[in-house]
Amino acid sequence: MTATAVVLELTPRVATRRRIVSALARLEALRIVRHPAFLLALLGTVYTLVQERGADMQQYWMLNGQAFVTLGVGTFLAAFLNASRVHRDRADELYAALPTCAGSRTGALLLSLAAAAAVAALMTTVAWLLAVGTDGRIAIELETLAPSFWEPAQVPLIVAAFGALGVAFGRWTPQPALAPLLTIALWVGPLAWSIPWVSMHTVPYLGSGSDWVVGPPGWHLLFLAGIIATASGLALLRDVRRAEVAALAIGGVAAIVVGLALG
Amino acid sequence: MISTDRLTKAYGRKLALAGVTLDIDRGITGLLGPNGAGKTTLLRMLATVMRPSGGELRLLGRDPRDTDQRTAIRRRLGYLPQDPGFHQHFTAFEFVDYIATLKEWADRDARHVEVRRVLRAVSLDDVAHRRIRALSGGMRRRVALAQALLGSPELLVLDEPTVELDPQQRLHVRELISEAAEASAVVLSTHQTEDVAALCSRVVVLCDGAVAFDGPPIALASLAQGRVWVSDERMSGATVAWRTGDGLHRHVGDAPEGARIVAPTLEDGYLMLLGSAALPAVAA
Numbered sequence: 001m002t003a004t005a006v007v008l009e010l011t012p013r014v015a016t017r018r019r020i021v022s023a024l025a026r027l028e029a030l031r032i033v034r035h036p037a038f039l040l041a042l043l044g045t046v047y048t049l050v051q052e053r054g055a056d057m058q059q060y061w062m063l064n065g066q067a068f069v070t071l072g073v074g075t076f077l078a079a080f081l082n083a084s085r086v087h088r089d090r091a092d093e094l095y096a097a098l099p100t101c102a103g104s105r106t107g108a109l110l111l112s113l114a115a116a117a118a119v120a121a122l123m124t125t126v127a128w129l130l131a132v133g134t135d136g137r138i139a140i141e142l143e144t145l146a147p148s149f150w151e152p153a154q155v156p157l158i159v160a161a162f163g164a165l166g167v168a169f170g171r172w173t174p175q176p177a178l179a180p181l182l183t184i185a186l187w188v189g190p191l192a193w194s195i196p197w198v199s200m201h202t203v204p205y206l207g208s209g210s211d212w213v214v215g216p217p218g219w220h221l222l223f224l225a226g227i228i229a230t231a232s233g234l235a236l237l238r239d240v241r242r243a244e245v246a247a248l249a250i251g252g253v254a255a256i257v258v259g260l261a262l263g
Numbered sequence: 264m265i266s267t268d269r270l271t272k273a274y275g276r277k278l279a280l281a282g283v284t285l286d287i288d289r290g291i292t293g294l295l296g297p298n299g300a301g302k303t304t305l306l307r308m309l310a311t312v313m314r315p316s317g318g319e320l321r322l323l324g325r326d327p328r329d330t331d332q333r334t335a336i337r338r339r340l341g342y343l344p345q346d347p348g349f350h351q352h353f354t355a356f357e358f359v360d361y362i363a364t365l366k367e368w369a370d371r372d373a374r375h376v377e378v379r380r381v382l383r384a385v386s387l388d389d390v391a392h393r394r395i396r397a398l399s400g401g402m403r404r405r406v407a408l409a410q411a412l413l414g415s416p417e418l419l420v421l422d423e424p425t426v427e428l429d430p431q432q433r434l435h436v437r438e439l440i441s442e443a444a445e446a447s448a449v450v451l452s453t454h455q456t457e458d459v460a461a462l463c464s465r466v467v468v469l470c471d472g473a474v475a476f477d478g479p480p481i482a483l484a485s486l487a488q489g490r491v492w493v494s495d496e497r498m499s500g501a502t503v504a505w506r507t508g509d510g511l512h513r514h515v516g517d518a519p520e521g522a523r524i525v526a527p528t529l530e531d532g533y534l535m536l537l538g539s540a541a542l543p544a545v546a547a
Contacts, residue, residue: 019369026371027361091348094410096312097420099337100365 020100024108029115032078032163038116041074042123049127067127068120068155072162075116077183079163083109083170083235084179103240106171110232113163117156124155150218157224162186164231171238219259226255264288264418264448265309270318272304272472279304281472282318291444293463293480294452295533301472302452303345303422309450310342310420323418336418338367341411345422351396355387355406358395362410381409384439400427408436412443419443421451425458437462456530460484466529468536476536480529487527487535492518503534 032038048067081088083106086095095102132138137146169182233249265287272280280301294302307313308320311327323339325332350358359378368374382391385405395403404427411419424440425433440449441462453459459466460480468476468483476483493511497504501514515534518524527535 016369020364020367023364023369023371023374027364085350086348089348089350090346091350093307093312093344094342094347094362095365097310097337097340097342097344098362098365099334099367105365 017104021104021108021111024100024105025111025114028082028108028112031082032075032112033115033119035078035081037077037081038071038074041071041077042119044070044074045123049123068124068158071116071120071123072159073183073186075113075159076162076166076186077179078116079109079113079166080170080179080182081176082112083167084174084176087174088176101239103236106167106235106239109167109170110164110235113160113167116163117160120159121156124152128152150221154220154224157221157228161224161227161231164228164235168231168235171235219262221259222255223259226252226257226259228252229255264323265450266319266321267308268319270305270308270320271316272301272308272313273316279472280308280315283469283472283474284318285467285474285477287448287450287465289444289446289448290465291440291449291451291463292465292467293459294450294467294469295454295456295459296469296475297537300469302469304472305469306420306422306450306452307344309418310340310344311336312342339414339417341413341416341419343407343411343419343421343424347407347410349395349403349406352394354392354394355382355398355402355409356391358406359410359413363413366413368414377413381412382406384412385409386435401429401432404428405432405436408439412439415443415446417447419447419449421449423453424451425453425455433458456528456533460529468533470537483532483536484527484529485532487515487531489524490518490535491515491527491531492522492524494523502538 045067048070086092086102086105095105132147137144165186169178229252230249231252233245233247233252236245237249265285267283267285269282269284270280271278271282283301283305294305296302304313308315308327309322311322311333314328320327322336325336327333327336350361353361356378359382360374363374363378368377379388379391382388385408387402387405387409390398390402395406398406404424408421408424411421419440421440425436428436437458440451443449451458451462463480466476466478466480466483467474476486492514493507494514495511497506497512498514498519500519501516503516504512504514507513513525514522515527515531
């Protein structure tokens with residue numbers, strides 16, 4: 001081995017896969033939260049929340065995820081475009097000569113969704129403090145209710161679930177023409193409305209007998225985690241054919257089924 | 264550093280590479296040949312992005328068929344494809360930084376130092392934060408070259424590195440490539456015979472997927488020794504003839520008796536070697 005080769009072997013370039021995926025995820029996280037689709041959706045969500053301030057019941061629904069469908073769809077679009085970037089830009093040949101495999105890139109894209117979820121969590125916290133206040137109670141129509149903490153906790157998972165679906169679609173169907181079609185389908189389709197199902201367990205008169213799907217937020221959290229796991233598993237299976245990745249996708253489907261059945 | 268033994272590549276019934284055997288060490292090796300000769304196919308194999316259909320290939324002492332060895336090769340490889348496929352909305356810095364991360368520079372500070380170094384090397388430090396879609400073709404080509412230079416790779420595979428560059432930029436890129444070749448094996452493909460003449464210690468001419476010539480550029484030029492002549496009028500019998508800027512006609516082929524013989528260039532040798540097969544490449 002030549003002296004140059006030895007130096008190259010010892011440089012910090014050959015880092016562990018986990019460090020590389022983390023570094024990539026940080027870059028992708030910046031890209032997703034600065035993506036025009038995400039920023040527009042963020043504005044739309046803020047607008048919806050501000051518009052509904054003071055309209056107690058409506059405001060409460062917003063807190064439980066409906067307002068965040070817009071942010072979710074924006075995250076979906078940004079994640080789809082980021083995940084299909086290499087194919088869309090015809091950079092496959094360049095990337096194929098690099099030591100980091102496509103599976104690591106997909107892993108980084110999925111991890112980067114934590115940034116979008118963090119933005120959603122921050123927004124929900126602010127909205128929650130404004131609507132519910134520090135006493136943890138909210139006046140809705142003629143009642144004062146104490147909502148569960150788990151209800152707003154769904155919001156970051158809703159955004160992450162949309163994002164994970166975006167990565168999965170981006171890896172398997174990286175056609176740019178599909179982006180607007182999938183986005184519209186998500187927005188108006190049943191998927192969008194089943195993801196943030198109206199989980200107002202604290203509002204008894206919207207319980208059984210109402211038209212709304214009402215369930216304990218814990219089951220909805222499981223449902224959302226199932227969507228994230230299934231979409232992540234499917235996205236990774238595009239490049240990583242390993243049993244544990246398949247198990248992740250199958251476990252996700254099981255979580256969806258259990259969440260739907262018991263929620 | 265590179266060893267190929269009867270390397271073949273077939274696309275269906277068409278043989279793009281028909282048994283190429285080469286040993287390439289440190290220094291610059293230029294690949295010449297008409298369009299469709301197999302240059303890009305060979306470079307893709309050297310860059311580990313394409314598997315051979317047959318024959319043996321070893322890069323940096325490793326076998327690219329093995330996954331771990333292939334990754335080890337890629338850690339020491341810089342590749343500039345013919346069409347790199349830029350992310351147009353990235354800035355030049357962001358693009359090279361992203362590729363550096365994929366080249367396993369996980370440490371942000373060290374990575375940024377390296378990214379700035381390669382962008383400075385290709386004279387793009389002043390436009391580093393401009394989006395790629397706003398850069399000229401020549402600047403984009405230099406961004407692509409910058410990513411290939413990351414980490415001073417031991418093996419540098421460059422597909423037409425000087426295309427779209429103006430003369431000043433070409434000279435600068437030649438300088439960069441010759442510096443890189445002091446510690447690396449550089450294989451470049453080009454249609455520019457003057458690049459090969461100026462840079463390469465060795466030239467390989469491919470035609471129909473096979474090696475038609477392998478040797479120093481001067482040896483290729485000497486194939487046309489005594490077969491290049493000039494005259495006031497265009498004469499028949501030459502393989503190729505054209506009117507030069509000084510008004511004389513330059514001919515390459517079997518010179519008639521009494522012809523005004525001139526010293527051949529690399530291009531003349533190339534034309535002599537390939538005859539009519541070279542003409543489309545010259546036109547390109």
